[in-house]
Amino acid sequence: MNRRESLKALGLLASGTGLLAASSCGPEKNKATDHSDKPPTEKLPGVQDFEHERNLKLQAEQFFSAHELSTITCLVDYIIPKDEFSGSASEAGVPDFIEFIVKDMPHYQTPMRGGLKWMDIRSQKKMGQVFINCTTDQQIKLLDEIAFPSRSIPEVEQGVSFFKTLRNLTASGFYTSKIGIDDLGYVGNRPGVWSGVPAEVLQAHGFATDEG
């Protein structure tokens, strides 16, 4: 079977999904319009029964309270805000992802719940109210204390640690969403032909064009 026949067998040539045509597009032309990148609720072929049942069970449970989720939403949008290239973390569904992941990986539960509480206590102490009720200026002051480990003071170490965890989870959730993948400009995961590094890239990096 040659490559064309392979793709036919996969149903990628006739189906009109545009996968082949899209392979030459840059990220700009490939902007996602559907932002509802919710995982499918039906079982995909190849997913084991126990895995699917576990996913459904976790999705039916609720870990964070409404207040905790509002705080998470506020925080993740500070971490990854909307800019001229792409939407914000909450637009990409990051709070839902974090809600799922702490049930999937229970070791996150105490650091996350406790970390959110730490934020509110710190906020109450410094600003006289919980984090989400602070003004933007106040929130930025509180974040600046914990978002830069190299210049943070010892008394907020637990906050620094919480923020690192939250930032990593936010990056995981955002850059695995359609919005985030488009933001990065990942243009793979589609059938194509790999014929080596494009000539102009070789040149720009000082490699001979016949190298490789």
Next chain:
Amino acid sequence: MTAFQIIESTEHYDAIVVGSGAGGGMAGYILAHAGLKVLMLEAGPFYDPAIDALQLRWSWESPRRGAGTTRPFGDFDAAYGGWELEGEPYTRASGTEFEWFRARMLGGRTNHWGRISLRMGPDDFQPKDGVTDSWPITYDEVKPFYDRVDRMIGIYGTVEGIHNEPDGIFLKPPKPRLNELYIRKGGQKAGVPVIAGRGSVLTEALPGVKDRGTCFYCGQCGRSCKVYGDFSSSSCLVIPAMKTGNLKVIDNAMVREVLTNDEGLAIGVSYVNTKDLQEYSVKAKTVILGASACESARLMLNSKSSAHPNGVGNSSGLVGKYLHDSTGAGLSGFLPQLLDRKRYNEDGVGSVHIYSPWWLDNKKLDFPRGYHIEYGGGMRMPSYGIFGGTAELGDKIPGRDGKPMGEAGYGKALKEQYRRFYGAGVGMAGRGTAIARLDNYCEIDSNKVDKFGIPVLKFHYKWANEEILQAKHMQETFQSIMHEMGAVITSKIHGPETAYGLEAPGKIIHEGGTTRMGNDPKKSVLNKWGQAHDCKNLYVVDAGPFVQQGDKNLTWTILALSMRTAEYILQENKKING
């Protein structure tokens, strides 16, 4: 259950094959094509990559975005199983360690492996340094089988003429990615050769093979391939063998015991259906074990009878002994030259585009044997864990003006840093020879059974100086290549306190040696054909027969040896019938 009943099959097979991975798959394929009636028993479910592969799925189609909660290599990886299986424990002697990876599915671990397909060389079969025992066979005896595996299954690579890294019959290799060109240049400066990878992926149509598609470069071999563009035992061996009408597969069948008669010959096996727990026994003229090195050893040790009081084929007491994995250690970082790089699709193939075969002379080193290096990096599909710790790299990442960017913290600056960093990562991992030792072994734990009532394995495995010094050398080499290509190291640089990052035994998933072959029945379990010295119609075709593996990944040798054993079985049958 009040009445215990074992259902006895009335069908009498020419051969029963236990396990459907590389070894079992190849034996089943050869025997079924030769017209034998073959029964294959697989402990896991049926699996067809054409239907079941999670290839081309996007990260968001997994609620955990591809994280490894239920599958160690992530939600999209093809292996059903892992280092821990519910209800199927194993134990370790105190002070020792071993991690035992099991994939319960048709095709076993071949559905998700890296497709890195290296031949063992003349010095691997007949070592000149006297550190380990020689195999009872030479490279020249195995070469014709390697050649046939190359033609039958397909492998890409380049002819290099390296003495102990024998060339095969190669398809064209994929071209290097940008980071790999930097690695090759850095390797050259560091004195480490970097050559085209060798992988079982069809980069072009394989002459004479009609039912398999050609690679379309999604880089996801680990998820198994819907068009059968890479080698899995399920797609390339078992499913084709079923089409002959001579091979029957029973899935969800966990084999309990090899049954033997008064003379000690194998007459069949007993197994339990893992879904309804019904017990069965089936009969055959020949029994072939390809359940994986440790699972086959376990099965033999658990098959006790008056003719085989220590377990079938174990009069030598060596079943389970000489267990050895590969060594493994790694280092990762990023290439500043690749910050803000131009985007294009560089998924390539899912096996390695480049690698470094072992290149040094051990006479000048403080450890025996060697390792090869596999490389990673590139603009991959983002999945769970992406940019973990990137924000904390701070001053390690230069800005566009060449000055340190500082900590981005949060907000637009952080987003900008992530964008800039994407695709700049580079990693390397060594895979080396671990010495097969009598005192590294698995045995039956006298106190524990699994959920089917089958006694479980207890492992005794410790690294020794040879492996630790090798890992030390790996770390020095990795750092030198990183330095020469101008990369910034971001992972922990391991020292003696962590055995230079040497992974626990079993972690590299190259375990073998538990039913070693040899000419002396007192010093080996199998003869040079993979036939048990004390049970003539019992064979082992997984990595158990390996006397000592090289730094080469096992699969290609398992395939070649299983083909050789299967043809020996056919010849022996001819003698009897002839």
